[in-house]
Amino acid sequence: MRIHVLASGSTGNSTLLQAGKTNILIDAGISARAITAKLEQLGVKAAGLAAVFITHEHQDHIQGLKVLLKKSGATVFTRPDTGNFMRRMDLIPEGRLQTIEKAVHIDDLQAECFPVSHDALDPVGYTFTRRGEKAVIMTDLGRLDDSLAQAAADADVIVMESNFDPRLLKEGPYPPFLKKRISGPRGHLSNTEAGEFLCAVPKKSHLKVFLAHLSRYNNTLPLAKYTVSQVLFENGADLYNQVSLFPTYPMKTVSLKF
Numbered sequence: 076m077r078i079h080v081l082a083s084g085s086t087g088n089s090t091l092l093q094a095g096k097t098n099i100l101i102d103a104g105i106s107a108r109a110i111t112a113k114l115e116q117l118g119v120k121a122a123g124l125a126a127v128f129i130t131h132e133h134q135d136h137i138q139g140l141k142v143l144l145k146k147s148g149a150t151v152f153t154r155p156d157t158g159n160f161m162r163r164m165d166l167i168p169e170g171r172l173q174t175i176e177k178a179v180h181i182d183d184l185q186a187e188c189f190p191v192s193h194d195a196l197d198p199v200g201y202t203f204t205r206r207g208e209k210a211v212i213m214t215d216l217g218r219l220d221d222s223l224a225q226a227a228a229d230a231d232v233i234v235m236e237s238n239f240d241p242r243l244l245k246e247g248p249y250p251p252f253l254k255k256r257i258s259g260p261r262g263h264l265s266n267t268e269a270g271e272f273l274c275a276v277p278k279k280s281h282l283k284v285f286l287a288h289l290s291r292y293n294n295t296l297p298l299a300k301y302t303v304s305q306v307l308f309e310n311g312a313d314l315y316n317q318v319s320l321f322p323t324y325p326m327k328t329v330s331l332k333f
């Protein structure tokens with residue numbers, strides 16, 4: 076499979092997964108024009124998308140969806156409450172929404188959702204498996220628990236939230252209620268928490284991790300990378316060598332084959 080993180084961060088999130096000839100998008104949180112242009116750079120037409128999986132209804136995950144669905148016949152998969160919300164907002168044409176209870180198959184790709192703790196209607200992460208290869212998308216996580224480690228177990232690739240640095244958040248420009256929301260149990264994950272999760276998750280011999288959904292004001296890419304590496308290193312040099320970290324950007328595509 077190939078994975079392309081097209082955009083990641085508080086300003087918008089979208090990832091393309093290519094499994095053989097099957098192209099699927101996870102979230103459409105940047106403009107449809109930007110998504111289409113980025114897909115074309117990768118030789119993929121919006122019309123060639125088989126499905127769009129939506130994690131939750133926040134703007135940074137759905138803002139390009141309505142226009143994208145005019146250019147693409149893709150089916151939208153999401154949880155029932157999220158789907159109802161998007162239908163009420165008139166984002167999805169009639170007959171194009173399929174709610175997902177637990178798992179769906181698209182060609183030989185199996186997609187499964189798992190619940191995450193975040194302040195949305197019914198937010199989820201996704202796992203995608205095909206022929207023993209596994210990719211996991213998990214962003215917008217307020218709190219970690221064992222079920223998340225289980226969902227992400229034995230992944231080849233994880234797109235993993237590493238949202239904020241606690242000191243930058245504390246000293247940063249956000250009003251107190253927002254600081255509380257971000258660091259709260261239904262908000263986002265700090266760099267240290269992301270590192271701790273990567274220590275705990277059951278691993279294959281090698282795990283590739285995209286550090287994703289970085290806050291624009293409360294984090295920097297070098298800081299996220301440094302902190303997560305540090306946590307891995309402190310928990311054992313083997314672990315440090317077992318996990319490779321990859322950057323993501325608000326608008327620059329990062330691609331990986333696995």
Ligand SMILES: [Zn+2]
Nearest residue numbers: 131133193215
């Ligand atoms: Zn969100």
Ligand SMILES: [Zn+2]
Nearest residue numbers: 133135136215
């Ligand atoms: Zn988000």
